[in-house]
Amino acid sequence: MAASMSIDLNLSSKDSEPPASWQKIAQKAQLLRDSTIPREWLLGDPVSDDVRNVIKVPYTCGIMAETELALTDKDATSLLELLKSGRVGSYDVTFAFCKRAAIAHQLVNCMTEMWFDEALDRARELDRIFADSGPVGAFHGLPFSIKNTFAVKGRRSDGAYVAWYDNIAKEDGMLVKIIRDEGAVLYCKTTNPQTAMHLETTSNLYGRTLNPFNRMLTPGGSSGGEAALLAMRGSPIGLGGDGGGSIRSPAANNGLFGMKATSDRIPFVRGTSTMRGCKSFPIVAGPLCHSARDAELFMQTVLDTSPWLQEYNLVPLPWRQTTMPEKITIGLYVDDGSVMPHPPVKHALEALKVKLEADPRFEVIEWSPCKHDLGYDLIRQLYWEDGGVETMAIMESSGEPVLDLSKWVMKDSHVRPRTLKESWELNYQREEFQKEYLAHWLSAPTVPDFLVCPVGPSVAPRHETARYWGYTAIFNLLDYPAASFPTGLTASASIHLPDTDYVPRDTEFDEYNWKQYEPSAYEGAPISLQVVGRKWDCERVLKMAGMLNEVCMS
CATH class of the missing domain: 3.90.1300.10 (Amidase signature (AS) domain)
Known part of the structure; x- marks a missing residue:
């Protein structure tokens, strides 16, 4: 069934020959x-x-x-x-x-x-x-x-x-x-x-x-x-x-x-x-x-x-059949305080908010994220506690080039070999952040059942520009369940015009992200959002993703 090829694909090296080049x-x-x-x-x-x-x-x-x-x-x-x-x-x-x-x-x-x-x-x-x-x-x-x-x-x-x-x-x-x-x-x-x-x-x-x-x-x-x-x-x-x-x-x-x-x-x-x-x-x-x-x-x-x-470290927690609250409270935020999303993402969130506020099943409150800049900074350090030494050695062993985004994600500002004490401290900071975030969630005047927010600061990024993970990685740090869902909307150069009044924050990512926005470049890209729940609330998060998608499509 497979197409035949006349080219010799046996490129593995013999003992007497040098290893094949990475190319x-x-x-x-x-x-x-x-x-x-x-x-x-x-x-x-x-x-x-x-x-x-x-x-x-x-x-x-x-x-x-x-x-x-x-x-x-x-x-x-x-x-x-x-x-x-x-x-x-x-x-x-x-x-x-x-x-x-x-x-x-x-x-x-x-x-x-x-x-x-x-x-x-x-x-x-x-x-x-x-x-x-x-x-x-x-x-x-x-x-x-x-x-x-x-x-x-x-x-x-x-x-x-x-x-x-x-x-x-x-x-x-x-x-x-x-x-x-x-x-x-x-x-x-x-x-x-x-x-x-x-x-x-x-x-x-x-x-x-x-x-x-x-x-x-x-x-x-x-x-x-x-x-x-x-x-x-x-x-x-x-x-x-x-x-x-x-x-x-x-x-x-x-x-x-x-x-x-x-x-x-x-x-x-x-x-x-x-x-x-x-x-x-x-x-x-x-x-x-x-x-x-x-x-x-x-x-x-x-x-x-x-x-x-069969796997020793798994929690014995079956998939549960759950019911949703009679009135579902959603904490909605457009901006995590670090990077302002592009107009298509903001538009989708604003459109969803209008529909949710008109739906008697939901109560929408404005949510203020808790120190997402610090959380993202912390998880970037936790990703490479060995300073990327093992990963670099694998690439060096074949001679393959280190790609630009690999260099960026392992940049010196966050990636260096940690001592045991430094590693302990980073992990302790993660635990303290988790405690503080939960306290922040529970102390809200109206405690939300779920958060709804961007998945990223843009729709699908242009090649080689996806540098900011804060909207997703923060929930890996917290270990909260989260699901992305489509809104049915797509980016449009004629609808999602640049916000010429916005002045980017003086941060590592905000100005960089804002400069990427050229409406025609993103034409046709799907616009999706994210729903988040507290730890172990996976069943309801997934059910909520389906409900929110239906609201978007209505």
Whole structure:
């Protein structure tokens, strides 16, 4: 099925030869990956680089049948209803998503590996099992994409480091195994950035991933490949990870739902990682998907397997069925006090506020964030307590260049090797910040049930400009559950005019962010927002994300 290639892809070095240069390894990675796209799925007329929005290409390129397009336009929950009722088979669904994923990759460069033949074999097997004994698990027959950083048995687990390209996972990571055992069909891994610590997705190994709504913008990071693939409807649901916004930011940039739960509920053991043993900031695995109900399906399915019986550090907390307050109090803020969002984001928040105030179910209060500048400063230091030494050594071992955003995120102002005492002090400051923030929340004249705020200071940023993570990373520091949700609005040069009266603050980020705003540059980018709850309130946060999306769309 896979397209044949005449080029010799065996670039591994022999004992008598010097190691392959990083450029050759990267060339091998990209050629080998792209050679797995069947010839009949290749775009006959390549889309010009100056075409920004490629969302509609699958409908016009002539590769997909109408029935295939209809299947791939559904959310995961709808597909599972069809699969479990026998109205459609896993083979047909998987074939359609493999085809659309191949188209997506050619347009936005979102994949690290594709194994379509094996996926279709598994789909056939699931169809046979269904005919004999019924569905296999909660995800029976559903295609499921996986971020590159998670271990998938028999697949590369390189984390986008050139030096780790030949790492092959011997076993599925625990969460991937749960997904597979629940009947999902795994068919691809998606891109993440060098270091997995950018809100941009680019690496020397796989190149730059683009935002399909506007390819001059980033899909975000570090789960940017997942988000770009889902935005193109090349996947119904994907697995990502979030240590500073890496699920919520790319989900927001691509008009998706993205869930970051409180840590130690969902298993999170990646296939490739640096700083093993570091617990200074929680990284959480979670879904990127097309609906809030898909995210709830993911959370409930995983927790219904009682993963705490297999992973020692998980809290034995099943997914709970909750009810919302009769009157839901929302603390809404447009500005975190450090970086003023661009006009499209402000407009979306103001529009949502008007709708919420007109809805008898809600009470909206103005929320004053608590020292977000200090919190963001603190987590930036906690990210690299070893001074980035281990990460730099990995890149130096292959000779691959350190990308500009990697240099920025490890800049000397925040990144230096810490003594044990200094590390203890940073972690103590984190705990004190968590205490102070909770006290601030509970001391409000009207205590909010949820916060609603930007996901970032702009819609999808221009390439190489995503420097401010404060709107998302603050809730990693606090370990609060948070979910991004689409508003249905998009950035418009004719509507979202520059605010010529605003004078940027004298801070590291505000003036930089404000100078990036040129309305036409962001044309067509989805506008998303974020809802946040207190620790462990994951169920209600996700339910609230769905409710807020419905309010936005009303």
